[in-house]
Amino acid sequence: MSTSLADHLRSLSDESLAALLQLRPDLVVPVPADVAALAIRAQSRVSVSRALDGLDQFTLQILDAARLTRDPADGTTSVDGVLALATAGPNPPAPTTIRAAVDRLRARFLLYGPDNALRLVGGIDEISPYPAGLGRPATELDARTAALCADPAKLRRTLLSAPPSARAILDRLAAGPPVGSVPPGALQAPAIGADDDLPPDDTNGGAPTGSPVRWLVDHRLLVRVSGGKNGTNGMVELPREVGLLLRRETGPLGPLRSSPPQVTATVREPKAADSAGAGQTMEVVRHTEALLEQLAAEPALVLRSGGIGVRDLRRLVRATGLDEPTAALLLEVAYAAGLAGELELPGVAGRYGADQQVLPTAGYEVWRAGSLAQRWEQLARAWLTMTRQVGLVGQRDDRDRPITVLSAEAERAGAPAARQAVLGVLADLEPASAPSVDEVLALLDWRAPRRSRGRENAHREVLAEAATLGVTGLGALTSYGRLLLAEATAGEEGATDDPLGLRADAEDGGSAVRVLDTLLPAPVDHFLVQADLTVVVPGPPEPALAAELELIAEPESAGGASVHRITTASVRRALDAGYSADDLQELFRRRSRTPIPQGLTYLVDDVARKHGGLRIGSAGAYLRSDDEALLAEVLADRRVEALTLRRLAPTVLVTPFQANRLISVLREAGYAPVAEDATGSTVLTKPKTRRAPARVTGATRTLDPLATPRLPLPRLLGVVEQIRRGDAAARAARRAPAVVRGASPDGPVSAHSHQDAIAVLQQAVRDKALVWVGYVDAHGATASRLVRPVSLGAGYLRAEDERTEMLHTFALHRITAAVLEK
């Protein structure tokens, strides 16, 4: 079969093959060696499974129809067969839609071959064993069941005789999947005396003696199959024929929906949806900033197991007034956007034994400088692409430990795809239509059932997060959200067209930013001052205005506008920061659109009057006296000028020098100062006699320091040997003859010189003479050594190096020259 697919692929034109690869891009990673390899890969379970994931419910049902209509003999089917089966039920879909679905399947090579001999790609049966939720044919299951199914009249009679409880089970299995596990004991014989032929049960009005499953198995309507989990009594399967009979009313493939479920979404005023979303974007940006500011003030510790602890999260929640899920979401998004990061704390162990902190990154500063819309776009883009499922935060993992913010447990590779799928559903609807959550889920289920089932929670979370982030407003996708989504998808697909990321609008962040910018309030540079000393900025303040307000007023309320209150403390803070009262008055006059209330002017002047009423400075020592004239004399005395005395009050002078210096200089100048301590009582000082540190005297020595020491004999011998060795080393250090060094200008050593060398060596062995040997070492470098040859033979020279007292072995073919030592 694989060869036939390969043959088929081989016969395709380049364009058709390219079209297949475009639809199933996983086939070219890595690029297959030849068409045969491509065919094998196209039929592999993984690739087929991926191809199926992207199909909608109807196409999958048509594929099931193709599977069901296969000729058992050669495994082929035909378009007509598929059409016949698909239109067998009530409300049959239009044949054109079925043909379109078949074409989709053929384009992906899940079906191939001519119309009258369609083949299915291998591997499908492994992926979903029960086509259309129908069991295997009876002949594959059980001979006696097959016999029953072969007799349609008897089969129908048996079905009709099924008690209601058994019928309920049949109906459930007929809807698919066709297998069910059997509770333990259900298949055992009923209690003695029970009527085994037609077991009464409670719905039948009789005593509950036999289980309905047992009845069905006994009547061959269900077949026991192996499998099932421990603790269950195996599985039962509904044979295909029985299933088809039960599906008389819905059609053999079950209810068919050739088009996506209708959405009766309320369509909002597009402006209202945009406005609600834009309002939310301002909130998101503001809250993110508040969270990060809080993190900057007190960084959160990273747990050993990863993530931020619950306690830190609660602290952030308290400080920012958010709820926990929102705070978790914004933290994750800020992290994904590169606004927060970990910092190593070498050698610092925190309460949790952590040595990492989470705090804002340098990128945060850049982000803060951007416009509202740009800042939001950075966050929203990060959200779209981050592989995190924030909804898991706060839940418990497999080991029943809470999942924390930024921890590895919340990592989900499928998260970006889920977001694109959900937002894609919204994007495909009318602009500003707001479907209910269930409608969105139903649509997703139809579009890609294999991807959506079991992920309903994740999809719900995506919708909630989109609302929180302002991607949607009043439940509808906002205009800028739509653009952002389009840009993000285009960015992914267009990555190949633009590998360097040189998109034209990369600078200003794209059209989403521009659209959002028009929705958001423009920055204002003025405020309104009121008599209750509040300052209202009717819009987002300019950075300069924001900085001024941060200094001179306390924030009271934030949002589209901001309200600040001027208090004594805030005015004092401004004065501390270097503003003068006039500067402040001038600032209010310049920025305010309304007349300045008299109370504010008075407050500023009043605080300024008191500001600086107490002065602080540092001094090394003070000099005080009740005699003002005496102090005046000291101050005027030129001899103590070096002390740089300064008069603080009529009776107090200060100097930057220490008290001791002050005392000694004054005493030298003839004054009579006395030191005092912190309580004011005098401190008496006695001059201390100076002494050098103690040292050992020479009186304890007994020997004449000039006498020569006498050495014992062994030590002398050792000295002699040391000298001799040094001598040998000195000889060895002499330069080897030029021939041996191989540095002769004559080029490579000739064969003649090699033979000469052997001769020299043979002579030296006999004479026990010292020889300079030149050779090429294992790395190809030339070297030379002064040795005394010991023996020559078997291609090797063994010789003793006098200097190192070692025996060396040289391969003869490596020896380039040998010269007797003269």
Added chain:
Amino acid sequence: MSGGPLIVQSDKTLLLEIDHPDAQSCRMAIAPFAELERSPEHVHTYRLTPLGLWNARAAGHDAEGVVDALLKYSRYPVPHALLVDVAETMDRYGRLQLANDPAHGLVLRALDRVVLVEVAKSKKLAGMLGNRIDDDTIAVHPSERGRLKQALLKLGWPAEDLAGYVDGEAHPIELAEAGKDGGKPWTLRSYQREAVEAFWAGGSGVVVLPCGAGKTLVGAAAMAEAKATTLILVTNTVAGRQWKRELIARTSLTEEEIGEYSGERKEIRPVTIATYQVLTSRKKGVFTHLDLFGARDWGLVVYDEVHLLPAPIFRFTADLQARRRLGLTATLVREDGREGDVFSLIGPKRYDAPWKDIESQGWIAPAECVEVRVTLTDAERMSYATAEAEERYRMAATARTKLPVVRALVDRHPDEQTLVIGAYIDQLHQLGEYLDAPIVQGSTTNKERERLFDAFRTGEIRTLVISKVGNFSIDLPEAAVAIQVSGTFGSRQEEAQRLGRVLRPKADGRQAHFYTVVSRDTIDTEYAAHRQRFLAEQGYAYTIVDADDVLGPTLPTVD
């Protein structure tokens, strides 16, 4: 982006720029659901509170309308989360209803079964709920009606009280708008009429009107509407007598029909005026005058000065839920923060008007507020600096330096009736001697008070020194100048009350003056700032002047 007058903040405050052309229509649109919090000269602040939203819901506004109003007038995009929150909060009201079941009497009925299950499990409601009648209904003992409403409000599921009211014992009362006993004809002012209508439509609730705006007449009109025996609760005897005088003059009631129930007299008549004080007095830990509430089949209970309602009265009120209740006040701000109890026990706010609006309509006198800062003498500063913390305020507030300043202020308005208000008796005596003016204080007998007030009204006495007793409910129609020298620390509503003393409309529409004399650089200034905040938020801009400016040119000094 629309250029609307409203800015919606994420902390649920609404900023209304009043110079905007749409400001007036926006105010009308948001007034039903947002509480006016501050109304300084340029930007008024409203707040969306659960109470306010529930008030609106009770009045028949739905969440959609609230959201529409916010979106329509908002200058900037409104956060989605806030809109969702508004809708959810409003949705909570009325999920539970208190109703009269023909078979089971008072019941708590749920329109949402889950909510009923949730609240029935709450420990706070233990003992208030009776038998479960069916899945959606639980019996409630009639005596628990008030407490149940209180508790449900705390749980965040305020119940709609549809159980209705008893009519009470009928008693004919008419407004005497044609003039009585030769008096001049008069009519209710438009806002008074609106207030009464709003109250009557709602059944029970609070009417918020500034001092001097004629709250007594609102009460009288409500009585004329009810035509039933009425219990009026007032702060003190003097206020009670004033009510009595007003009722006799403005309604068909005669002196014989109105009883006074106070420390001095214990009369119970078709219309009975009782003081909070006598009701909350107890002997051996038992409230001895509770019988009053059951003495007659009252058809209407009027609470004067709701913001001062003492805690025990709340408890009695919880038992009066079947009677119509009218609360009258100048402010819902309570220093003890029990606004929620007022909401659940007396009723939602039924009428509110910004002070400044009423002033601009000409019903109350415009007022000029001036803070005069007195510099203490060095000796005073020294003794202040070394005083114990708890003595400091007294020290600063009663500084003798204030005396000449007060006299200078009094002399500034030689033709005006002037009140000097203080909190410390010693200081008042000093002032009395210094200004040669009579003093009204707690120990002054009611008879003497009446005499002094009468003399003040007739202009016989030009300056009157009063203690804290003058804070509330005395009618001094022609007081045009008030000078306060000391107060109860930073009490904001005391400040509002004192200003109210001079806000009654003057015969010739001339300006009222309100002076506060404070000692510079002391805790007195801080408290003064706190008290003034309330009035500044109401739009009364304070001018701050130095005492030297008041005292006139300083003497030339010699260097």
